[in-house]
Amino acid sequence: MSAPSSGTRTFHMIEAVADRFEGAPRQLRxxxxxxxxxxxxxxxxxxxxxxxxxxxxxxxxxxxxxxxxxxxxxxHKENIAPIGHKAVTPSADGAIIEVLIGDVVVRAPADVDEAHLQRVIRAVRSA
Missing domain, CATH: 1.10.10 (Arc Repressor Mutant, subunit A)
Incomplete structure (x- = not known):
């Protein structure tokens, strides 16, 4: 058994104050x-x-x-070819364009749509 406590019991009031957490945004979205x-x-x-x-x-x-x-x-996903996952089929004359961007080589047939190739190159540069 525990010993009886002597004296009066004291209670501590804990007050919760809503405040901004450190690192939280200072303004609303x-x-x-x-x-x-x-x-x-x-x-x-x-x-x-x-x-x-x-x-x-x-x-x-x-x-x-x-x-x-x-x-x-x-x-526009249907217009962008996945890099490195799709084999390039050569055009009728067999010509292929190769573009080296950093460590990535982008290969496309010579008759590729210019706008499509630009989108692919932008995607590689931003990755």
Whole structure:
């Protein structure tokens, strides 16, 4: 058995105060118009553009712009060939275009649609 406590019991009041956690956003969510997103994504799809630099200039998080860009490219998935997963069938004359981007080689038949090849090259550069 435990020994009886001597003296009066004291209680401690704990008060919970709603406060912002450290590292939590200082403001509520911002909403971006479709026009703003479209302009940001168009700029991010330009050859040689830096998504992180564009996001910094627009005062948004780079992952947000990467997500918008991924969503925009996802709507055109049927037009973008998966790199490294599809064999290139040579054109009638057998000519193939090879483009070296870093460690990646993009191969396409010589009669490939120019716009399609540009989208593939942009996707490789941004990956």
């Amino acid at each position: 911002r909403r971006w118009s479709d026009d703003f997103k479209a302009r940001a994504v168009a700029e991010a799809l330009e050859p040689g553009s830096s998504v992180s630099a564009i996001a910094r200039r627009l005062d948004i998080h780079p992952s947000q712009l990467f997500g918008w860009r991924r969503a925009a490219l996802g709507s």
